[in-house]
Structures are given as C-alpha cells and as structure tokens.
Amino acid sequence: MSILSRRARSLKPSPTLAINAKAKALQAQGIRVISFGAGEPDFDTPQNIKTAAIKAIEEGFTKYTPVGGIDELKDAIIKKFQIDNGLTYKRSEILVSCGGKHSFYNLAQAIFDQGDEVIIPSPYWVSYPPMVALAEASPVIVETKEENGFKLRMEDLKKALTPRTKALVLNSPSNPTGSVYFKEDLEKIAELAIENNFFVISDEIYEKIVYDDFKFISIASLGEEIKKKTIIVHGVAKTYAMTGWRIGYTAGPEEIISAMSNIQSQSTSNPTSISQKASVEALLGPQDEVKRMVSAFEKRRNYIVQRLNEIPGVHCLNPMGAFYVFPNFSSYYGQSYQGKKISNSTEMADYFLEVARVAVVPGIEFGADQFLRLSYATSMEEIEEGMDRIEEALKKLS
Ligand SMILES: *Cc1c(COP(=O)(O)O)cnc(C)c1O
Secondary structure, X not given: OOOOXXXXXXXXXXXXXXXXXXXXXXXXXXXXXEEXXXXXXXXXXXXXXXXXXXXXXXOOOOOOOOOOOOHHHHHHHHHHHXXXXXXXXXXXXXXXXXXHHHXXXXXXXXXXXXXXXXXXXXXXXXXXXXXHHHOOOEEEEXXXXXXXXXXXXXXXXXXXXXXXXXXXXXXXXXXXXOOOOOHHHHHHHHHXXXXXXXXXXXXXXXXXXXXXXXXXXXXXXXXXXXXXXXXXXXXXXXXXXXXXXXXXXXXXXXXXXXXXXXXXXXXXXXXXXXXXXXXXXXXXXXXXXXXXXXXXXXXXXXXXXXXXXXOOOOEOOOOOEOOEEOOEOHHHOOOEEOOEEOOOHHHHHHHHHHHHOEEOXXXXXHOOOOEEXXXXXXXXXXXXXXXXXXXXXXXXXX
C-alpha cells in the first residue's frame, strides 16, 4: 500500500509557483533576476483597505463568522454585481471563500462527478484541469488558436460537446492570454449552453483589468435563462492587489451555492474575518487606486507588446485585459546555444533563466507549447531591462 493517496500522487505543484521558486533561488545567490513570472499585481494593497482591516482587528472582529461570509460583505458583492453587471442576486446565491481558487475548487466539488466532462479552452489557467480532476471529472481541452485571438470557435465547442458535458469554463479576460470575449461571442456560447444544458463557469477575476475602453460583459447578464446556467467565480485579489488576503466569491443558483457552502463548512469554514471586512471596504470604498493601477498596467502592456513584436520571429497579440502577454517564440525552436538545442517552451524558459537571468513561464503549463507567458505586473524599468536581456539572449542562438 502506498503512503500517498492516488489523488495526491496525481498532482504536481503549481508550475507558475515553481518558476518563481527557481528565480528566487538564483536571487538568493546574489544573481539579479528579472521576473516576468508573477501572477499578482506588484502594487501594494490600497491604504483604505488596510485601514479597514486594522480597524477590524482593533474592534475585535477576530472570531468565526458565518461559513459563507458576513452579510455585510455579501451585500457589497450583491451591489457590485448590480452596478457593474446589471445582475441581481440574493444573499443565498452568493458564497465567500478563501480566494477565487477556493471558490472554483468548492464549485468543482459541488457539481462534478466521475464521468462528467468539463470543457476547458486552452491556453487555460493552470489550476482548472487539476481541480476538475480532483473532483474526478474529466477535463476536455479544446484548443484555441492565436489567429482567432485565443478565443473559442463555435464549431470547435460544438465538436467537443457530448451528453456528458457538464460545464464549460470561460475566463475573460484570460490568464494567460489576456484575450476577452465580446457580447456577440458570449451570446452564441449562451445559446449553446441553454440548448445543450451545460453550465458555464465564468471566471471573471480580471473583470476590472481591461484596456482600450473595453466594456466587460458577464455572460450571466445576457438573460434569465443563461443566468440560471452560469456560476460566476470572482474575487478581490487581482483588482485590489489583495492576493494575500484570500477572499474570493461565487454567484450562482442557490442549490449550487448551498452545496458549496456545505463543502466549505467541512473544510476551511469561513474565510478570514479581517479580510472580509477589508473586502467590504475594497468593494464599497473609493475606486481611484484601481484606475491608477489599471492605467499603469496599460502603459506597460503597450510597451512590452511593442518590444516583443520588434524582435524578429516573435509575435505577440495585443491583450485587452489581465496583466500577461502570451507571445509566440516557436520560430526559435530548433536553434541551439553552445551545442544545446531548444525544442520547446520549457527549454526556452530555462534558457532565458540561465542565460538572460529572466524568469518567464513556459506555455506548455497552460497547454500551449509555442508560447511563453510574461507577466507585466512589474515596474517599467524591470520590463525594459528584461526585454533587453531577452533580445540579447535570442541573438546568441543559431
Ligand atoms: C489569480 C486567479 C484566480 C484566483 O486567485 P485567488 O488568489 O485565489 O483569488 C482565479 N482565476 C484566474 C484565472 C486567476 O488568474
């Protein structure tokens, strides 16, 4: 009998965290590494949010709360959906969890069984397939192409549907590609979901981090019928630079939310009381800091996309949201440095770390080996130097 469960043995650590660990190890040796690996904003949490947390501590708001979150936070979330998305939810349709990842995890545990198929478009966020697999369902990866803006084509989605299709995972704006779905795209997906009776899990964590005056639309807002088939996964982490506070939330049909709450009640119980108070302030307080952060991201995006596209053989779509670029480096595969051939995204990323001292995440981790993911949630100076280093390193290949 093996010590570890089948479940535990089937998992590997989150690859995006692994690259950061490697970069940190080099930094510990005194080597300066430019990191494009981060999956979180580089900004500090805004002061008003911190102050709300300190106040919560000082007032003794440090005990258990209701499992699914305090009413004050649920009401703030309800207000957010009403104002931003024109969506009306009741408290019983909202669950607060320990991060958006935890929201997704609880959801997977609540609605998936062995034999269920869950359609995940690639490139995908690294955690979707393992979380689906941990719920014993089968991830069905549907490839999207760079030339289609990394968006799902209806014919590909239709081909992937079977009577066992339980859900489709949508992530707009996307990690890792930054691509966004427009209303017309979403209408077609909604129609298909209603017709074929599958759920849409809409991960909207990057809703507020959008550029070029793009207007975000939630698929749930397209009508009462699709709203009943949609579960929105959201959180404060990316919008408010609150990744460490661990607050995510879900909005969806009461029956599902209630099952998720039961699961949560037997694992983590309530998310941190202090973080809940801070999140109320994040959602209801002044939003100027969000604007400031998004406008800084947009400047960096403009710069990094231009620099990447100036490199011979590299091309990079202009992402409309999130804080990642997903350039295609595959024209360099097959080339070598000091007798060592680079043949895929993992070797390309290793090469950049070893020779350029630049950390990037190999595209294969997101199911797309021709690409690398670079996060521009880092300072303009770092981006400039990082791009210089990448350009130099590529010149050494032949
Ligand atoms: C960061 C992220 C989340 C959730 O992050 P939490 O820190 O758990 O709130 C969810 N989905 C995507 C695509 C993300 O990039």
